Amino acid sequence: MATRKTPQKSNTSKEELLTFYREMLLIRRFEEKAGQLYGMGLIGGFCHLYIGQEAVVVGLEAATEEGDKRITSYRDHGHMLACGMDPKGVMAELTGREGGYSKGKGGSMHMFSKEKHFYGGHGIVGAQVPIGAGLAFADKYQENGRVTFVYFGDGAANQGQVAETYNMAELWDLPVIFVIENNQYAMGTAVKRATKSPDFWERGAAFGIKGEAVDGMDVLAVKAAGEKAVAHCRAGKGPYILEIMTYRYRGHSMSDPAKYRSREEVQKIREERDAIEHVRDLLLTGKHATEDELKEIDKQIKGVVNEAAEFAKESPEPALDELWTDIYADTAPQNA
Amino acid sequence: MATEILMPALSPTMEEGTLAKWLVKEGDTVSAGDILAEIETDKATMEFEAVDEGTLGKILVPAGTDGVKVNTPIAVLVEDGEDAEAAASAAKAPAPASAATDSTPAPAPATPKAAAPAPEPDVPEGTEMKSTTVREALRDAMAEEMRRDGTVFLMGEEVAEYQGAYKISQGLLDEFGSKRVIDTPITEHGFAGLGVGAAFGGLRPIVEFMTFNFAMQAMDQIVNSAAKTLYMSGGQMGCPMVFRGPNGAAARVAAQHSQDYAAWYAHIPGLKVVQPYSAADAKGLLKTAIRDPNPVIFLENEILYGRSFDVPVLEDFTLPFGKARIWREGTDVTIVSFGIGMTYALEAAEALAKDGISAEVIDLRTLRPLDTATVIESVKKTNRCVTVEEGFPVCSIGNHISAVLMQEAFDWLDAPVINCTGKDVPMPYAANLEKLALVTTKEVIDAAKSVTYR
Numbered sequence: 001m002a003t004r005k006t007p008q009k010s011n012t013s014k015e016e017l018l019t020f021y022r023e024m025l026l027i028r029r030f031e032e033k034a035g036q037l038y039g040m041g042l043i044g045g046f047c048h049l050y051i052g053q054e055a056v057v058v059g060l061e062a063a064t065e066e067g068d069k070r071i072t073s074y075r076d077h078g079h080m081l082a083c084g085m086d087p088k089g090v091m092a093e094l095t096g097r098e099g100g101y102s103k104g105k106g107g108s109m110h111m112f113s114k115e116k117h118f119y120g121g122h123g124i125v126g127a128q129v130p131i132g133a134g135l136a137f138a139d140k141y142q143e144n145g146r147v148t149f150v151y152f153g154d155g156a157a158n159q160g161q162v163a164e165t166y167n168m169a170e171l172w173d174l175p176v177i178f179v180i181e182n183n184q185y186a187m188g189t190a191v192k193r194a195t196k197s198p199d200f201w202e203r204g205a206a207f208g209i210k211g212e213a214v215d216g217m218d219v220l221a222v223k224a225a226g227e228k229a230v231a232h233c234r235a236g237k238g239p240y241i242l243e244i245m246t247y248r249y250r251g252h253s254m255s256d257p258a259k260y261r262s263r264e265e266v267q268k269i270r271e272e273r274d275a276i277e278h279v280r281d282l283l284l285t286g287k288h289a290t291e292d293e294l295k296e297i298d299k300q301i302k303g304v305v306n307e308a309a310e311f312a313k314e315s316p317e318p319a320l321d322e323l324w325t326d327i328y329a330d331t332a333p334q335n336a
Numbered sequence: 337m338a339t340e341i342l343m344p345a346l347s348p349t350m351e352e353g354t355l356a357k358w359l360v361k362e363g364d365t366v367s368a369g370d371i372l373a374e375i376e377t378d379k380a381t382m383e384f385e386a387v388d389e390g391t392l393g394k395i396l397v398p399a400g401t402d403g404v405k406v407n408t409p410i411a412v413l414v415e416d417g418e419d420a421e422a423a424a425s426a427a428k429a430p431a432p433a434s435a436a437t438d439s440t441p442a443p444a445p446a447t448p449k450a451a452a453p454a455p456e457p458d459v460p461e462g463t464e465m466k467s468t469t470v471r472e473a474l475r476d477a478m479a480e481e482m483r484r485d486g487t488v489f490l491m492g493e494e495v496a497e498y499q500g501a502y503k504i505s506q507g508l509l510d511e512f513g514s515k516r517v518i519d520t521p522i523t524e525h526g527f528a529g530l531g532v533g534a535a536f537g538g539l540r541p542i543v544e545f546m547t548f549n550f551a552m553q554a555m556d557q558i559v560n561s562a563a564k565t566l567y568m569s570g571g572q573m574g575c576p577m578v579f580r581g582p583n584g585a586a587a588r589v590a591a592q593h594s595q596d597y598a599a600w601y602a603h604i605p606g607l608k609v610v611q612p613y614s615a616a617d618a619k620g621l622l623k624t625a626i627r628d629p630n631p632v633i634f635l636e637n638e639i640l641y642g643r644s645f646d647v648p649v650l651e652d653f654t655l656p657f658g659k660a661r662i663w664r665e666g667t668d669v670t671i672v673s674f675g676i677g678m679t680y681a682l683e684a685a686e687a688l689a690k691d692g693i694s695a696e697v698i699d700l701r702t703l704r705p706l707d708t709a710t711v712i713e714s715v716k717k718t719n720r721c722v723t724v725e726e727g728f729p730v731c732s733i734g735n736h737i738s739a740v741l742m743q744e745a746f747d748w749l750d751a752p753v754i755n756c757t758g759k760d761v762p763m764p765y766a767a768n769l770e771k772l773a774l775v776t777t778k779e780v781i782d783a784a785k786s787v788t789y790r
Binding site: 124133138161 | 521606628629
C-alpha cells in the first residue's frame with residue numbers, strides 16, 4: 001500500500017473534514033450493524049461489507065456534481081450511503097423488506113436509485129464496467145456534461161470485459177472514471193497471486209487511458225484525485241483510471257473467515273492507516289473539533305443507524321403478488 | 337482446350353447474383369488473378385478474379401443480367417488458335433447464353449417469392465402491398481424508428497461504413513450519421529454491456545450481433561444485466577433495447593456458426609423474444625421491438641434475408657407481440673412453427689393438401705410472449721399437432737408447446753404431438769451431412785401423416 005502523503009491543508013476546511021468524518025462514520029457504523037443483523041439471521045444470502053474502504057467513496061463523492069452517475073459491484077452499501085441514499089431503504093433491502101430500495105427483490109447486491117443516479121449494485125464480477133461505460137455513452141450522446149464513476153475491485157480488473165471497455169471508452173472519448181478499489185484481495189486471492197502486472201492503473205496505457213494510483217486511506221488525497229479525473233472527463237478528454245489503494249477489514253463476505261491473511265496484517269492497517277482515525281486526528285490536532293463534539297457526532301450517527309435497523313426490522317415482507325411484478329415494464333409475465 | 341468460367345458463389349447462402357459489369361472483353365488475354373467482372377450478391381458487389389489463363393473467347397452472360405444462378409457458365413476461356421464460337425456452342429449455357437445474343441435480361445426474378453399468407457387482420461382491407469425483401473423490411477423498420485425517436489441508435493460490428501455484414505443497415509450511416517450508427521470493435525461482451533448501460537442511461541439502443549452465435553460471448557450481459565435489472569430494482573431501472581441479428585443455420589458454415597438460440601432466450605423471464613418469418617412481420621415486429629420498454633431478442637435468419645414478401649404500404653406499420661399468425665387454415669392437423677421453420681411447414685402443408693390432408697399452419701412470430709391460445713384453439717379443431725423448428729430437440733420450443741397442449745388440450749388430442757427439429761448433433765460441414773442435420777420438409781410431411789394415421 002502506498003504510504004500516506006501529508007494532506008495539503010489549504011485544500012480542505014473544517015466543514016469539509018467534519019462532513020468526511022460524518023459520512024465515513026455512517027458507512028462504518030451502518031456496516032457494523034448490517035454484520036450484526038446478519039448474525040441474527042435478519043439478513044440472508046451474501047453480504048459484503050465495506051468496512052475499511054470508506055474513504056474511497058466519500059472522497060470521490062466530494063468530487064461529483066448533481067447528475068453525475070455511479071455504478072459498482074456487490075460491495076455496494078458504502079456507495080449508496082455516500083451518494084445520499086436513505087440508510088433506512090438500504091437496510092430494509094438487506095433484510096428483504098417492502099421498504100427496501102428494490103422492494104426486497106434485489107437484496108444486498110442489487111440496489112438502484114434513479115433519483116440519486118446510482119445504477120447498482122451488480123452481482124457478476126466486472127459486469128458493471130461496460131454498463132458504466134454505456135451510462136457515459138448515453139451522457140455523451142445527450143451532451144449533458146455528466147460524468148460516470150465506475151467502481152470495481154482488483155479482482156474484476158482481470159476480467160476480459162474490463163479490457164474491452166477500456167478500449168471502447170478511449171476510442172469514443174467517453175466521460176467515465178474507472179475506479180479500481182484495490183483492497184489487495186480478490187475474495188481470498190492476493191493480487192500478486194492473480195497477476196504479474198499488479199499496477200492495475202498502468203494497464204490503461206495499453207489503450208491510451210491516463211490514470212494514477214491514489215492512497216485510499218486518505219480521503220483528502222482521494223478527493224483531490226477525483227477532482228483531477230472529473231476535470232479530465234468534463235473537458236472531453238475521455239476516460240481516466242484511478243487505482244485507489246485501500247483495504248477491507250472484514251472477510252470477502254460474511255461467510256469468509258479470511259484465513260488467507262494474518263490477523264496481524266489487518267490489525268496493523270487498522271491501527272496505522274485507518275481513514276476515519278486519520279480525519280479524526282486532523283480535526284483534533286487542527287483544533288477544528290473537540291473530543292466532545294466528535295462524541296456528539298458519533299451519537300448522532302449511531303442514532304441514524306439504529307433507526308435504519310429498526311425500520312428494516314419492522315418494514316413488512318413484500319406482498320406475495322410482488323413475485324409477479326416488475327418482470328416486464330409494460331405487460332404481465334409470460335403469456336399475458 | 338476451352339475452359340468454362342462459371343458464375344461463382346460469393347457467400348455461404350448465395351444462390352444467384354447479378355453480373356454487374358465485365359472488366360474484360362472478348363479477345364483479351366487473361367492471366368490468373370486478373371479481375372474479370374463485378375458481381376452483385378444480395379449482400380455486396382464483389383470482384384471476380386480469373387483462376388485460369390487464356391484468351392477470353394466468348395462472353396455468355398452480358399453485363400447487367402440479373403438472377404444468374406451459381407455455376408451457370410458466364411464466359412469461355414480459349415487457348416491460342418482455338419475457335420471461340422465452337423467452344424462457346426459446346427458450353428452448356430442455355431438460358432443466359434440466349435440473353436447474351438439478344439441482350440434481353442434473363443427473366444428469372446431476383447428472389448423467389450414466398451407463398452402469400454391467408455388473409456388476416458394485421459392490416460386494413462385494401463391496403464396497398466409492396467414486394468419487399470426481409471433485408472429491406474428490417475432496414476426500413478430501423479430507419480423509420482430512428483426518424484421517429486432521436487434516442488434510438490444502432491451499434492455493432494460493420495453496421496456503419498461497411499453498411500452491415502449482411503447489408504441490413506444499408507444507407508443508415510448516410511442518413512443518420514456516425515453518432516447514431518456506430519461501428520464497434522469486435523468485442524461482443526463489451527458492447528452488449530455498453531448497450532445495456534446506454535439503455536439504463538435513457539437511450540434506446542439496437543445492438544446488432546453479426547450473428548447470434550457471437551452473442552454467446554455476451555450472454556451474461558443479456559441475461560444477468562438486461563433481463564433481470566427491472567426486477568432486481570423493484571421496477572426502477574428498465575432496459576429498453578433490442579439485440580438483433582441472424583440466428584440459426586446459414587449454409588455450410590458448420591457447428592460454431594449454425595445454431596438456433598430461440599429456446600435459450602425464450603427460457604428467460606424479463607426478455608421478449610421475436611423470430612419473424614415474413615418481411616411484413618420482420619418490419620412490423622422490429623418497429624414494435626424498438627418501442628418496447630423491455631429488452632427484446634430479435635432473431636433473424638440469413639437465408640430469409642433475400643426472400644421477398646408483400647409488405648403493407650402504411651405510414652406506421654407495427655404488429656403486436658404475442659399474437660401468432662395463421663398462414664393457412666386447415667382441419668386435419670395443426671403445424672406450428674416460426675422463423676425459417678415456416679418454410680418447411682408451408683411446403684409440407686402444400687404437399688399434404690395434394691394427399692388430401694388439410695393442414696393448418698401457425699406462425700408463432702413471437703416466442704415470449706407465446707400465443708398458446710391460438711395453438712390450443714387450432715388443436716381443438718384439428719386434434720393433432722406437429723411442431724417445426726431448426727433448433728436442437730432437447731428443451732426445444734416444440735417441447736414446450738407439447739407440454740402446454742398436454743395440460744390445456746389433452747382431451748382434444750387424438751395423437752401424440754410430434755416435434756420436428758434439427759438433429760441432436762453439432763452442425764456438420766459436409767453438404768450431405770448438413771442436409772441430414774437440418775429439419776426437412778419430408779420429416780414434417782411424415783410427422784403429419786403419422787399423427788393423422790395415414
